[in-house]
Amino acid sequence: MGHSVASLAAVTVMRSERTSDVDFALIGHQESWRAAADVVAVLRGPERTPLPDDEIKDILPWIPPRAVCHVDVGSISCTKSEGTDAHGLYIDSFIPPNRLEAAYVHENIARVRGAAACAIQAGAKIVSLGGFSSILIEGNFDQLPERHNTVFTTGNTLTVAFIVQGIRKMCAMEGRDLGRATLLIVGATGDVGSGCARCLAPLVRRVQLSARNVERLRRLAAELQADGVEVEIATDLRRFSAQADVGICAASLASPSLLLGRIAPDAIICDAGYPKNLSASAHMPEAKVFFGGLGQITGGLKFAPDFHGILNRHPFPDVVHGCLLEGMALALEGRFEPFSQGRGFISPDRVDEIEAIAARHGIYLAPLYNADGPVMGVHVQRWGRRPALPGTAARSDECH
């Protein structure tokens, strides 16, 4: 036992101290206690019994932010001028899953700062902020530690790209005309929400923007209206004049039932919030819900130690959140720049640019799925195609 652990440790030490080859770092955290328990189980190794849930809840909050594993991502690009793979680290901020709330914002920012310091110390050239880390930092970049040769990106531009692609794909699968749709965006003034608004507003008939800050809503509405878009704004979803056909939840809803009566019964809904908590089955049986902002790596993804299916818990292989993929794509491209920073700067041009970079390296929209499993459009269902099972090598060929 000791020998194998020591050997692995030795290999990891050697890799860790070759700091110059850390192209990217991914900062994340676990969304649930189940996910946290699985991470700890991998760290303990198969020869030790998994820790009981109560021990996980006692231990996790005390773990300081730190690297958890090495990550290698491959590119499908084979030109000599571009690298064919990139090496990185996954750094967990160890935000406890029950503290992903506003009440813990200062504590959580401190944890993300700690994780950022780990990335800087490891010599990462670019750092992507995943999940809640991105939300915490998008308006607080000045709170990141001093860095020298490390740049940070929220990854929000690629997230927006995959949300927009997902909406278009879902409309195509369901035979809907996006040009006739009323689009509702919840959390519209955030970085992701406003980016989606700028990309999709020109493609739909009307846009409904909802957020808590009315001043920001007015500013975004004015920006879109200047381009001739029909826009409605409301801080309360009940104030909109009509039901939406397509919805994007760019902020987690306190309760999914808040959408009831605000959207058409068979609306297409993209759950782009964090954590994702919309389910069609509970309150909206006819709604077509999918989890948005996810991409799939087709050039290969490796973790050392092996955290496949643990750090990326999706029903398809090599699916990762767009925010994290942005850092990987930029590393593969050799563009170590803060592509997404601040709030409200995501434009359709920038979305096109990151989408092209990602695609060049084989990073595409992930197959669509929701809490119940893979999503199939009416055209697919008609032919009786079965959904891929979790862990099987299903590729999203239709979206390439």
Place this chain on the structure above:
Amino acid sequence: MGPLTSVNAAPTECSSLSPNAPIWQDILAQAMTGELLAAMNYRSLSEICDDPAEVADALEHSLGEQGHAAAFAAEGRKIGVDVNNNVDAKHWKRLREAFLHCIAERDFIACLIVQEIMLESFAVASYSRVGKVAPGSLGKTFARIAAEEEDHVDHAMAILRAERALDRQRFDDKVYRLHLDVMTTLAQMLAKECKDGHCEVCHHTCVKPSLFDVSLSAAELRGASLQQYLKTLDMLGMPGEVTLRWVTQLPV
């Protein structure tokens, strides 16, 4: 070896004990035992030092730790309890044996790793937590001693960082070997429940279930101690992904 374990004066008569006094009594007993063990360790360390300055330094540390033990005993008297100690209690004895093994090998660096990185992490973290909740001078004493122990760690870090810079692999292997021995014992001490019988320090039944009565918990003391240990290893420059794995593999 001098009479390191005799730091109690005659017990003070106290007519009305606080209901939490027996809990503080056991906490003080564990702390005092740890300090006496540290004093013994530093005295042993002085015996393998070649440099007279290092000998003096180790003896000074030993006296300092003995002073801490006396301070804990005095705090016990203030609340009307007699604070016992038992450096031969099963966990503490194993920790002492691990240290003596390093002494037998005349491995100065291993001694520092055990005492300054492992045992002091535990002391600094747990005393700090106790210092925050313990009333009056009891809390102040724990907080003061935690700060003094932290100074020890700072002193040793410079020596250990320099040693690691000479041969990282060898240094990290040594830390791992010591971790398996010492931290496993500490983890058993810090477990939420004493699964393998009485610890031989608590004066009656195990104090851990009663810690909630003084706004502490065994889980909190363990968590804070392991966090301090990880941070100390970080300061040495050891890879976080490796030390995380070590800590998650400890018994609970």
